[in-house]
Every structure is written in C-alpha cells, then in structure tokens.
Amino acid sequence: MSAPLIEMRGVTKSFGAVKANEAVELIVAPGEILGLLGENGAGKTTLMNILFGAYAPDAGEILIQGQPARITSSADALAAGIGMVHQHFHLAPRLTVLENLLIGIPGRSGRIDRAGGLARLAEISRQYGLTLDPDLPVSALSVGEQQRLEIVKALFRGAKLLILDEPTAVLAPSEVDGLFSALRSMAAQGLGIIFISHKLNEVRALTHRCTVLRHGRVAGRVDDPANTTSAAMAELMCGHEIVPPARGPSTPGAEVLKLDGISTSKHSGTALRDVSLVVRAGEILGIAGVSGNGQRALAEVISGVRAPNAGRMAIAGHDVARFSPREVQALGLGRIPEDRMTTGLVTNLPLADSMVLPRIGTAAFSAKGLLKPDAIRAFAEEQIKAYDIRCPGPMVRAGALSGGNLQKALLARELAFDPKVLIVSQPTRGLDIGAARFIHEKFLAMRAKGCGIIVIGEDLEELLVLCDRIAVMYEGRIAGTLASADATVARLGLLMTGAEGHG
Amino acid sequence: MFRLEARSSTPAWFNLALPLLAIVATLVLCSGLIALAGAGVLESYGVMFTASLGDSYAITETLVRAAPMIFTGLAVAVAFRAKFWNIGAEGQLLAGAVASCFVGAIPMPGPLAMLLMALAGAAAGAAVALVPATLRVRFKVDDVVSSLLLNSVIYYALMALIEGPWKDSFSGYPISPPIEDSANFPVLIEGTRLHLGVVVALVAAPLIWFLIVRTTLGFRIRVTGENPEAARYGGIHVERVLLSTALLSGALAGLAGVGEVGGVHFQVMSDISPGYGYSGIVVAMLARLNPLGVVPAAIFLAAVMTGAEAMSRATGVPAFLSDVIQGTALLAMLVALLFTAYRIRRVGAVS
Ligand SMILES: Nc1ncnc2c1ncn2[C@@H]1O[C@H](COP(=O)(O)OP(=O)(O)O)[C@@H](O)[C@H]1O
Ligand SMILES: [Mg+2]
Numbered sequence: 001m002s003a004p005l006i007e008m009r010g011v012t013k014s015f016g017a018v019k020a021n022e023a024v025e026l027i028v029a030p031g032e033i034l035g036l037l038g039e040n041g042a043g044k045t046t047l048m049n050i051l052f053g054a055y056a057p058d059a060g061e062i063l064i065q066g067q068p069a070r071i072t073s074s075a076d077a078l079a080a081g082i083g084m085v086h087q088h089f090h091l092a093p094r095l096t097v098l099e100n101l102l103i104g105i106p107g108r109s110g111r112i113d114r115a116g117g118l119a120r121l122a123e124i125s126r127q128y129g130l131t132l133d134p135d136l137p138v139s140a141l142s143v144g145e146q147q148r149l150e151i152v153k154a155l156f157r158g159a160k161l162l163i164l165d166e167p168t169a170v171l172a173p174s175e176v177d178g179l180f181s182a183l184r185s186m187a188a189q190g191l192g193i194i195f196i197s198h199k200l201n202e203v204r205a206l207t208h209r210c211t212v213l214r215h216g217r218v219a220g221r222v223d224d225p226a227n228t229t230s231a232a233m234a235e236l237m238c239g240h241e242i243v244p245p246a247r248g249p250s251t252p253g254a255e256v257l258k259l260d261g262i263s264t265s266k267h268s269g270t271a272l273r274d275v276s277l278v279v280r281a282g283e284i285l286g287i288a289g290v291s292g293n294g295q296r297a298l299a300e301v302i303s304g305v306r307a308p309n310a311g312r313m314a315i316a317g318h319d320v321a322r323f324s325p326r327e328v329q330a331l332g333l334g335r336i337p338e339d340r341m342t343t344g345l346v347t348n349l350p351l352a353d354s355m356v357l358p359r360i361g362t363a364a365f366s367a368k369g370l371l372k373p374d375a376i377r378a379f380a381e382e383q384i385k386a387y388d389i390r391c392p393g394p395m396v397r398a399g400a401l402s403g404g405n406l407q408k409a410l411l412a413r414e415l416a417f418d419p420k421v422l423i424v425s426q427p428t429r430g431l432d433i434g435a436a437r438f439i440h441e442k443f444l445a446m447r448a449k450g451c452g453i454i455v456i457g458e459d460l461e462e463l464l465v466l467c468d469r470i471a472v473m474y475e476g477r478i479a480g481t482l483a484s485a486d487a488t489v490a491r492l493g494l495l496m497t498g499a500e501g502h503g
Numbered sequence: 504m505f506r507l508e509a510r511s512s513t514p515a516w517f518n519l520a521l522p523l524l525a526i527v528a529t530l531v532l533c534s535g536l537i538a539l540a541g542a543g544v545l546e547s548y549g550v551m552f553t554a555s556l557g558d559s560y561a562i563t564e565t566l567v568r569a570a571p572m573i574f575t576g577l578a579v580a581v582a583f584r585a586k587f588w589n590i591g592a593e594g595q596l597l598a599g600a601v602a603s604c605f606v607g608a609i610p611m612p613g614p615l616a617m618l619l620m621a622l623a624g625a626a627a628g629a630a631v632a633l634v635p636a637t638l639r640v641r642f643k644v645d646d647v648v649s650s651l652l653l654n655s656v657i658y659y660a661l662m663a664l665i666e667g668p669w670k671d672s673f674s675g676y677p678i679s680p681p682i683e684d685s686a687n688f689p690v691l692i693e694g695t696r697l698h699l700g701v702v703v704a705l706v707a708a709p710l711i712w713f714l715i716v717r718t719t720l721g722f723r724i725r726v727t728g729e730n731p732e733a734a735r736y737g738g739i740h741v742e743r744v745l746l747s748t749a750l751l752s753g754a755l756a757g758l759a760g761v762g763e764v765g766g767v768h769f770q771v772m773s774d775i776s777p778g779y780g781y782s783g784i785v786v787a788m789l790a791r792l793n794p795l796g797v798v799p800a801a802i803f804l805a806a807v808m809t810g811a812e813a814m815s816r817a818t819g820v821p822a823f824l825s826d827v828i829q830g831t832a833l834l835a836m837l838v839a840l841l842f843t844a845y846r847i848r849r850v851g852a853v854s
Contacts, residue, residue, distance in 0.1 A: 305736060326738035337736065346730040357726060357737040366719045373717065 003066050005030045005192040006051070006082070006161050011060035013046055020046040021057070022216045028161060028192040033183060035203040035225060036196045038213035039237055039432040040404040041390070044196050045087070047213070048163045051194075052084040053077040083154025084163040089146050091138045097121075097149055098134040101156050124155050128185050144175040151182070161192040168197055169430045172291055172458060180206055198432045200230040212236040238434045245441050248448070250468045253281035255317070256332075256452035257421045262301060262311035270294040272301065272308065273476040279421060279452040284443065286467030286484070287456040288492050294476035295425070295456045296338075302423045302454070303335050304328035316420045329358055334419030338426045338456070340406050347399030351391060352380035354398045355413045383412035404435035411442055422446060425456040440466060460489050474498045507845040517843060522789045522796070525835035526803065532835070533828050542818035550817045551810030561809070563695040567767065569798075569805035571596065571776070573704040574759035575783025576790060576797035577711050578628075582752035583792050584715060586728040587636060587745050591650030592756040593780025594657035598631045599624035599757025601661055603764045604771045607682030616686035617699075621761050628757020629750040631657060636749030640742045654780065662773055669771070679771040688766040698766030705798065707755070712794035714751075724748050756780060777808075785833045791840075804829060 380394035582589035638644035790796030811825030
C-alpha cells in the first residue's frame with residue numbers, strides 16, 4: 001500500500017463536558033473510499049471539521065502524506081488538498097455555478113479568469129462525469145446539483161481528499177447512483193474519499209474500508225464492508241444488537257382519515273389532482289413516490305395549512321371545513337413534519353416551548369391567556385424522560401439537540417395527546433439505525449393502540465417494513481395502492497415512474 | 504492567531520455582561536473624540552456623571568428623560584421580538600403626543616383627562632404602527648422601510664398642524680395651545696420635574712415583561728418572531744400576531760408622547776422629541792429585547808444625554824458627543840451580540 005494520504009493520530013476534542021472525539025485514529029490511502037460510521041452524536045462531523053480546519057483539536061496530530069500538518073483554517077485545509085462537502089451547503093445562491101467556483105480564487109491582475117475557470121470546469125466534468133451548466137444561478141439548481149457543485153468546487157481547488165458529510169441524506173434514490181459513480185471514478189484516479197452515511201447498504205456498496213465511531217472513540221474498523229453484514233456494522237455502531245421490529249397482523253377499524261377527490265392549485269410544487277384515500281384506525285398507510293410528485297401538497301392539505309380547490313377531507317368522521325392547523329389538530333390529527341427545523345421546532349427558543357407549541361392554547365398549558373410555566377416544564381421533563389431525549393434539560397435551546405433527539409421530541413409532543421391520525425413525512429431521514437428503530441417501534445405501538453398513521457417516504461425498504469398498505473404518488477395523483485404483502489421494491493418502483501398508468 | 508468558532512449555547516451571564524462590555528467599549532472609543540476636542544477624558548466623563556447621576560435632583564432629571572425612552576424601548580423590544588421591524592416609534596410617539604394634546608385641551612376633571620389622554624395617545628400610536636404592519640401582512644411591503652418613512656409623514660403632518668390650525672395666534676410661534684392645567688400630570692417630588700408618567704413607565708416595563716414571558720400572546724409573539732413557519736403549522740395565526748404586536752408596540756410608543764405632553768411640555772412643538780423614537784432602538788438592542796433590561800438601558804442613554812449638555816458647558820466638547828455615544832453604543836452592542844453565537848478561540852497552539 002502506498003503512503004497514507006491522510007493520517008489522524010490521537011485526535012481529541014471536547015465541547016465543555018462533552019468529549020466529541022477521544023484519541024481517534026483514522027487513515028485514508030490514495031484511491032481509497034473510507035466509510036465513517038457512527039450513531040448521531042458519535043463525533044463524525046466534529047472529526048471532519050477538525051480535519052478541515054474548522055475546529056482546533058485539544059490534542060492529537062494530522063499527517064498529510066506522512067508530514068505533520070498544521071491546519072487551522074479551511075484555507076489551510078484547501079491548500080493541503082483537503083476538500084469538504086458539508087451537510088449544509090455553503091453556496092452563494094444568487095451567483096452562477098462558475099462564479100461560485102471562482103470565489104476566493106485570485107485571477108490574473110485582480111480580474112476574474114473566466115476562460116480559465118470554464119476550461120477547468122470542463123476538464124473536471126469530463127474526468128469524473130460531473131456535469132454542470134456554468135451559467136445557471138445556484139438558486140436554479142436542484143439539491144443534487146448543488147451537491148455536485150460543492151464536489152466540483154473542492155476538486156477545482158485541487159482537493160486530493162474529499163470529505164462528504166452525509167451526502168445521501170438529501171438525495172433521492174435515483175440521484176444516489178450518479179453520486180456513487182462519480183465517487184468511484186475519483187477514487188479510481190487516486191483521490192481519497194471519506195464518506196459519512198447512516199445507510200449501511202450504501203456504505204457496503206461504496207466503501208473499501210470503514211472506521212466506526214461510538215461516543216467519540218473508535219469502536220472498530222471494517223476491512224471488507226461489501227462482505228460484512230449490515231447487522232454486524234450496526235452492532236459496532238450501537239454497541240448492541242439491533243433487532244428489526246415485528247409488525248403484527250393489522251386489525252383496521254373505523255376510517256380516521258378520508259380524502260375524497262382532493263385537488264389543489266399549483267401554488268408551490270406539484271398540485272394534487274383528484275386524490276382520494278382512506279386511513280383506518282390501527283393501520284399504517286405508506287405514501288411512496290419520487291419526491292416532487294405532490295407529497296408536499298398532500299402533507300400540507302392534511303396538516304391544514306393549505307385548503308384544497310376541490311374535494312373533501314374528514315378526520316374521525318368529521319368534515320374539515322376551514323383547513324386550519326388548529327382545526328385539524330382539534331379533530332385529532334398529529335403531525336411529524338419532514339423538515340424538523342423549519343416547520344416543526346423553534347430552534348432559538350427553549351426545547352420546552354417547541355414541545356408545547358401546537359397546544360399552547362389548551363387548558364393543559366394555559367388558562368385565561370396566562371401560561372402555566374410549571375405545567376409546561378413538567379410536561380417537557382416528563383417527555384424527555386419517557387423518550388430518552390438526550391439534552392441538558394427542557395430549557396436548552398432546541399437547536400442544540402441532534403437530529404435524532406429532535407425527532408424524538410417531536411414524536412413525544414404529538415403522541416402525548418393520543419392523536420387519532422398521525423401524518424409523518426420522512427420520519428427517519430438523517431437518523432441512525434438505533435434512533436430509526438426507536439421511531440418505528442413507537443409507530444407500531446400507536447398502530448396497536450388504534451391510531452391511523454400515514455407515512456410519506458422515499459425509502460421503500462422502510463415503507464415495506466412499516467406499512468400495511470402503500471400508495472404511490474405520481475404527478476399529483478395516486479398511481480396505485482398495494483397491500484404490502486403484494487408489494488415489492490420492483491413493483492413500487494414501476495408505479496413510481498408512472499409505468500402502470502393511473503390507478 | 505484568533506478565530507471565531509460557533510457556540511451551541513449562550514451562558515446566562517452574557518445578558519448582563521454584553522451590554523456592559525458594549526458600554527465600556529463605547530466610552531473608551533469616544534474618549535478619543537473627547538481628547539481630540541482638547542478636553543480631559545476623565546474630567547469630561549466625570550462632569551457627565553455628576554450632572555446626570557451625581558445628586559438626587561440630577562437623578563430625577565435623568566429619570567424624566569429616561570421615561571419616553573423606556574416606552575419607545577419597550578415598543579421596539581416587543582416589535583423586534585416578533586420580528587416586526589418597527590423603526591417608526593418616532594412617528595408613533597409624535598402621533599401620541601398630538602392626540603393627547605388634543606384631548607388634554609378639552610376641559611374636564613383632571614384624572615379623567617389624564618386617563619383619556621393616555622388612551623388617545625396609545626390609540627394614535629397604535630393606529631400609526633398598524634399601517635406598516637398591514638402593508639407587510641397584506642402586500643409583503645418591507646416594514647423597515649415603510650415604518651421609517653412614515654416617521655417623516657407624521658412629522659410633517661405635525662408641522663402642518665402647528666404651523667396651521669394650532670398656531671399660537673398671539674405670539675405667532677408654531678406651538679400648539681397648552682393642555683388644561685388640571686390635565687398636567689402631578690409632580691411626585693416637590694421642586695423637581697419627576698411626574699406621574701415616569702412611574703407609569705417604570706411600571707410598564709415589568710408588565711410588558713410579564714406579557715412576553717408569561718402570557719399566551721407573548722408566547723405567540725416569541726414563536727412567530729423566531730420561526731413563523733413552525734408557528735403557522737402549530738396553529739398560530741401569524742398575521743394576527745403581527746398585527747397585535749404592531750398595535751401593542753405603537754401604543755407603547757404613543758405613550759412616550761403622552762408623557763412628554765402631560766408631564767414635561769404641556770403642549771406640542773416641533774422638537775418635542777429629540778429622537779426618542781430612534782433612541783428606543785438603541786435602548787432595546789442594549790436590553791437584548793428584554794423588557795426589564797429596557798429600564799437601565801434607557802437610564803444609561805438619558806444620563807448620556809443630560810450629562811453631555813453639562814459636559815459641553817464645562818469643557819467645550821460639543822454636545823453632539825451624546826449622539827455619537829448613542830450610535831457607537833448601538834454598533835458596539837451589535838458587535839457584542841456576535842459573541843452570543845460565536846466564541847473566540849486561540850488557534851495555533853496545536854502541535
Ligand atoms: N459546536 C459544538 N458545541 C458543543 N457541542 C458540540 C458542538 N458540535 C458538536 N457537539 C457535540 O459533540 C458531539 C458529537 O457531535 P457530531 O460531531 O455532530 O456528531 P455526528 O456528526 O457523529 O452526529 C455531540 O454530542 C454534539 O452535541
Ligand atoms: Mg453529523
């Protein structure tokens with residue numbers, strides 16, 4: 001094996017009392033794709049931020065091609081050939097692709113070297129199959145294209161090591177294939193790649209070796225991921241075995257949610273066209289589909305933030321008249337949003353505030369316009385305990401919690417009030433296996449208690465595990481509904497492309 | 504080398520330390536200007552301090568000046584909590600002054616007059632604030648711009664009033680007729696100007712704090728300001744909250760004008776407010792939008808204003824220094840706020 005491209009030795013980093021990284025050792029060789037695994041909060045992002053110069057480690061050293069390196073800023077990292085694609089992109093939305101590439105790159109005599117930039121972009125595109133239109137503004141790019149731009153940006157600056165922090169969390173399954181083939185061709189041409197993901201099947205398909213973190217320490221290494229089972233890797237990550245939840249036979253009861261011929265205007269995204277569906281008490285209905293086929297409008301209508309142009313909706317037998325969030329909630333709807341940070345929680349306020357937000361006007365948390373601070377606090381504390389939400393306490397800023405813990409908090413806030421129907425979007429996006437399993441178990445427990453659940457998701461394997469029936473959305477319509485006993489990834493995939501016509 | 508690093512939580516003592524830090528930085532920065540003007544720095548600040556807080560009379564004068572800034576500071580703090588960017592406290596103050604002067608000139612029993620003056624002033628301020636809020640809710644008009652521009656509209660309307668129908672026909676001065684003597688706010692300490700309105704201002708701060716922290720309206724204001732989407736999904740009528748906030752904010756700013764008419768000037772003239780509405784923004788920022796912090800922040804600015812005049816007389820440093828200190832304090836506070844989100848770290852010590 002050639003000399004390692006990057007070696008991290010004994011890297012330790014604490015945030016106050018939290019040891020985010022402790023004596024971590026990590027090696028990447030040229031041409032190698034290293035998987036970096038670990039539960040949420042295991043310290044993966046922190047470790048990569050240290051490598052990229054965003055944090056200074058408390059102890060330890062970084063060697064680049066065998067030479068000790070001092071990386072104290074991202075500029076140092078870039079100069080040393082380290083590029084990083086963060087979980088949240090760092091792009092200027094109003095500038096074009098080319099302009100974004102040229103930011104911070106000195107041109108000749110203070111002028112921007114447009115021709116040189118174009119030539120270099122063309123070369124990178126050809127070399128790795130990463131095509132981008134140089135003159136499109138970033139705001140016009142899809143998430144997948146923005147990610148491609150981040151990768152090209154790193155290569156543009158001469159990265160020899162590319163760090164990707166959970167790149168597939170934001171991609172549709174079809175986009176993942178394109179990303180993987182680009183990464184493989186980069187590795188084939190001698191680049192080192194660090195790939196972070198919770199999805200073990202991806203890790204097994206892509207990486208050559210894995211390093212697994214647990215509570216900030218290296219819990220183990222996997223030398224042959226392709227021939228290691230997901231279960232074995234999951235056990236390394238969590239420190240214990242993960243058993244898939246068993247979905248018992250369903251005993252559907254009364255209709256708790258009924259949509260009858262719902263259509264919406266094309267306000268933002270795909271409109272709904274004549275959507276009818278039924279969810280019964282004690283069953284889980286999955287909504288599959290490539291994202292952008294009306295799932296968002298469906299969730300908005302059911303949540304009461306968007307009124308349909310035509311059609312009727314009933315919750316637990318009561319017609320929804322005004323389509324306000326308060327109305328649907330009063331009828332017994334609970335909701336776990338797709339985007340926890342923007343439509344779920346208030347990151348800058350205490351966690352307790354987010355946990356009571358939808359029910360602040362009810363007698364549980366206020367009376368005659370006055371809050372009941374003790375009741376609010378007690379409720380939050382109770383749920384934190386019941387759901388094992390890892391946080392310093394109910395008064396901590398919600399934004400300080402990790403994704404998995406935020407998701408538990410949202411779940412706790414909805415389930416505490418025994419909803420008759422629960423609408424859930426992408427319930428485990430970005431969550432590690434342990435957290436995802438916990439969420440699944442809660443859904444199945446609610447199902448057993450007679451709650452009707454509707455799960456909107458892109459992860460077909462997850463839907464197949466969880467749902468009794470799966471409906472597929474295509475271009476704003478329900479293209480077909482399958483009982484999950486009859487459903488396979490292949491059949492669902494066919495429906496998702498609109499192949500089986502309109503059902 | 505030093506660099507900024509994101510922090511995940513802000514220690515509680517920052518709420519006190521940051522404004523103090525900003526004030527110290529301001530005084531240090533402005534000492535350069537004092538030195539440039541050829542005066543002794545310590546001497547000048549000494550004069551400022553004695554003249555504003557040195558004896559009980561000076562303290563009452565400072566409090567009288569602080570009162571309108573407590574109201575405008577509260578107005579801005581409430582508005583900014585909801586991210587309703589009310590830069591229009593100045594105009595709302597003027598509207599409150601005009602309305603209360605109008606009511607105060609009608610003969611009626613004193614207590615009733617004072618009550619009606621307060622109600623009229625608050626209503627006028629609220630009505631003015633409702634304009635930018637409605638424009639924003641209905642037509643997505645930027646509230647910073649509309650509330651700011653409205654200040655000039657109100658100011659010129661006031662000028663038109665005192666140059667026109669209200670003009671003193673006897674002296675020809677552009678001042679309104681005085682309010683009835685019985686409507687003058689009672690003075691609380693003989694021989695000073697400390698009037699009832701000052702106490703109302705001091706009581707208003709904890710009341711507004713209670714409203715923000717302990718009521719469902721306050722909860723909705725906070726949530727709407729921090730994340731309107733989550734608020735909407737949580738069943739909060741975001742538009743209604745913004746309009747309520749505007750009414751409350753405008754009413755508070757209007758009360759600042761009421762106090763100036765009923766307790767200090769007893770009539771309306773063109774310079775009834777030396778920019779108290781704008782100072783309210785500085786006050787609210789120094790207070791970190793905490794209604795309780797508004798009181799000390801307003802007293803600080805009032806002390807700078809009264810002190811600067813005395814300093815100017817004693818040392819020849821122009822009284823404009825008061826404006827410079829205000830502006831610098833705002834900038835220093837904005838910089839200090841950076842430390843709520845970031846910490847400074849020494850780097851380079853890693854082997
Ligand atoms: N800037 C920070 N301040 C304080 N604690 C932090 C900060 N960044 C991360 N942490 C903590 O460090 C631990 C590791 O976090 P992170 O590296 O983001 O984990 P991962 O990426 O594996 O999910 C977590 O407990 C997290 O709460
Ligand atoms: Mg991470």
